Amino acid sequence: MTPPTGITRATLLKDLRLEWRSKDAINSMLFFSLLVVVVFSFSFDPTAEESRQIAGGLIWVAFLFAAVVALNQTWARELRNQVLDAYRVSPAPANSLFLAKVLGNFIFVIVLEALMTPLFIAFYRLRALGPAWQLLPLAMFGTWALVVNGTFFAAMCLRTRSREIMLPLLLFPISIPALLAMVQATTAILSGESSARFWIVLLSTYDLVFTTVCLLIFETVLNAE
Amino acid sequence: MTPPTGITRATLLKDLRLEWRSKDAINSMLFFSLLVVVVFSFSFDPTAEESRQIAGGLIWVAFLFAAVVALNQTWARELRNQVLDAYRVSPAPANSLFLAKVLGNFIFVIVLEALMTPLFIAFYRLRALGPAWQLLPLAMFGTWALVVNGTFFAAMCLRTRSREIMLPLLLFPISIPALLAMVQATTAILSGESSARFWIVLLSTYDLVFTTVCLLIFETVLNAE
Amino acid sequence: MSKLFFIFALLTLLLLGYALHAALVTAPTERTMGDVQRIFYYHVPSAWTAFILFFINFGASVYYLIKRNPTADIVALVCAEVGVVFCTVVLITGPIWARPVWGIWWTWDMRLTSTLVLWLIYVSYLFLRRFSSSGQTPTLAAALAVLGALCVPFVYFSIWFFRTQHPQPVMGGGGSIDPRMLHVLLINWLAFSCFAFLVCWSRYRLERLQRDVDHAHAMEALRDPRGKLR
Amino acid sequence: MTETAPAPVITVSNLIKQFGRFAALRGVTAEFASGKLYAILGDNGAGKTTLLRTFAGLNQPSSGSLSILGASKFRDICQHVGYMAHPSLLYDEMSGMENLEYFARLYGIANRTRCAQVILAVGLDPALTRPVGQYSQGMKQRMSLARALLHDPQILLLDEPFSNVDVHSTTEMVRLLARTRDQGKTVLIVTHQASLLEGAADEFIWMEYGKIIERTRDLKRLEISAEG
């Protein structure tokens, strides 16, 4: 038997390959991130001092936005010809599928963020007054928090009516602590006024707890009729 | 033959009925709007003076966000069993379908806005210093601009692969003038510093032009293989 | 069973009446806030009751996930519903109180915010229960309940450090409360708990009945020789 | 819209349909008359579905000419064409009756009894409230046929109407289609179960690699030549 990680890898590679094959994936992501930043700078005058002060919030709302759009189509491919049924009758463990999807989304959203951040910095002329390197683990942990819950709830929403609107309904309340931590930490780092360490630790604990629990109960959710 | 408006009515009623049948449509919208406002309040400290000054931008970004979530599922039902083909072989004009969808989305987004606005006002303690009644035509024209383009592009995206991500890609650039007008007008009205009349006229012209063009070419888009 | 229910209902009613009297008449008037402060006797017991109900919901959901016991599912559902109602009471009485005392309806204070988030989480739970189309609603709901409950400590911690520059509750800090007030508060809490239990009980019976009816119909369909197919 | 027997209702000549580099139809020339029932047979991938979709205006031919009821633009005569595809073309969330009522409006029919009548004609119950998404495969198939028959079209294009339908109902359906033919309609049926149409079809058409290879009245002859 292929070990679970092997299946995760195969699934992830398949998803990435399909994403890549529709070549424009990367282009469209680039374009999308540019657009979000532009729309934001039209809405919030970047030259004004105020905007710069709320940049932490701006960035994370933009990321959340991008993540919800991405997460809503996580399972679209599997839904098309009920491929999920083929997965369910196979001996492959549900968690391998879950991890593959989480990783796929993680890569997707991280790439988007990597594209957006320089744009934000350029447009809003941001400068970190605190330790800038902390932004990296922050982005990692924050994105993982969004993505792991998002993937889980997207799977849950497969079994509900009006699926698309359900995802934010379930995802937002539970993500509030994570979102709060991200915004606060970013602001702390950018302004250099306080330490972001507490928030980063909080986020990593959050990630740990939710990843564990999601892995524990994903099988139940997948196999719900 | 049923006149085109009759078909528009029938289609719109059918959509509303289906939406309504999953009874909680309104409830879920209410909750969704509450969530968006709460997420925004967490990201942008509503007690800070700065946030209040950019409230115009905040509100419209939130509306845009909600609209994209709504628009992404406009054609989902028609796509399921290729029902669109049934429409295409029928003598019903393509524009009736388009108008029905636009109206449906318009109602949906307007309701969302009507729900969100009081929440924004309460949370951010907004008070209009200019003529507040102008907010009404502004919201109407602005929403129509978002929705008419959104519905059109959603139809166009039916034939592209990564459907959900394509919508914002196409929608945002074209909507930027409209968005700019909305943000500026809202800020003008809220701050009372300048007149919003120019922006409202601009928006209504924008609406007129884009509605006409969309109606003219929708048939081509629908019948593209 | 129904006799017991009736007696309990009567007792609860009496207790509620006594608690009302205690809150409005017996309890001393607060010096700075005046009579407005009496809303305290509804505000705090509601909050505590809601917390207890959410806690039971969590326990029942975990139990359901392990044992697939339908009774646990009903208990979880009922507790979430009633808990949301009590939480709503907190969210309504709070601003009513805040308006005259602080001069504002709402502030992003820690306790207020965490209550709001808690409320959001359990409302989304109820949404899932209504929107779920499959026969597996209980499983999905239980999964969400577990995640939601796990979220609560994070909400608390994150909000602890959030916007500390804003006013803390005027009457925070435990020690300084008048013993007579504490007495009335506890009486009210007892009354509210009984009331919540009563509502949960009757809601439980209703849900049970509903499921029994469904089951009976299903059995009917089984016996029907050439059921309304097609 | 002539209904005299010999006039061809559908005329195609040298129809070619390409998907990218692949040619699904490679020069189809044929005429179809009114009052006839045609069975279109052929191996998987022969181009039958593509041909039907082209007739229904859903595919644009790459080259060649196509005229239906004298018109070259499909929009002018779509009122007279009924099309049944492989997917059901129905809303999963609505009941069968609600579906038909909606589609009736598209054709300008505001007549509930007509809808009930077609549903009965295909052997389903108009009072069924279950949404179509929960129908069994064969029930969906029949409801889809009902949708195609709804506006009493001159030309019926049916893509594998009998697949997943049970044996009793198939014979019922064949009888219904034969009756429709007798009313002067043109019926084109793509199927792999040619034997079902043995008595009913006026002509069997064999397609291969995007071309019509043979047209005959006698199924036996076709089978022999197909084997060889």
Added chain:
Amino acid sequence: MTETAPAPVITVSNLIKQFGRFAALRGVTAEFASGKLYAILGDNGAGKTTLLRTFAGLNQPSSGSLSILGASKFRDICQHVGYMAHPSLLYDEMSGMENLEYFARLYGIANRTRCAQVILAVGLDPALTRPVGQYSQGMKQRMSLARALLHDPQILLLDEPFSNVDVHSTTEMVRLLARTRDQGKTVLIVTHQASLLEGAADEFIWMEYGKIIERTRDLKRLEISAEG
């Protein structure tokens, strides 16, 4: 995993499956032995698909007991079951070969030749690079069968494998399935084209209103009693 002929491979007793208030299976009791090919027949909506999905662990029975290869939990024996449903259960965007390679991984097979072999067995070309979404209906159907056969399962559950497949290929497929049966596998086929299996099936099972009404070796007898 005994392969001696008389031991039942699938045992169900009094299986009931309800969708809300509607009972799709109303007490099915049966045994299926290894080395046999069963044809499950019945009218639309009789519950055939529901029965197969329950065997495949995709539906949870409402009550009654089900044991496959001696296990009562599907997860323990899923390695030994192949399931083919009505939708293709394939990724539209990948070619047939890529699809099979992916599913092979799920079953712990990392063997390209095996994939090519099954594709050839169902009469398709492993080198076809077109994505499955652009296959014709019958080609999809065959690729779906290939997916079910991939891991050489003990038990094959096939839901209408022949619908939309052309006549030549159908006979090919029947032969393939008969050969599989001869290797000691259990094959359950839901179909409306019973005559195709006339020579091959060991037993015909007639379902009606969620129950098994009759089991017989002789199709003729079934037809007579079904008519009556």
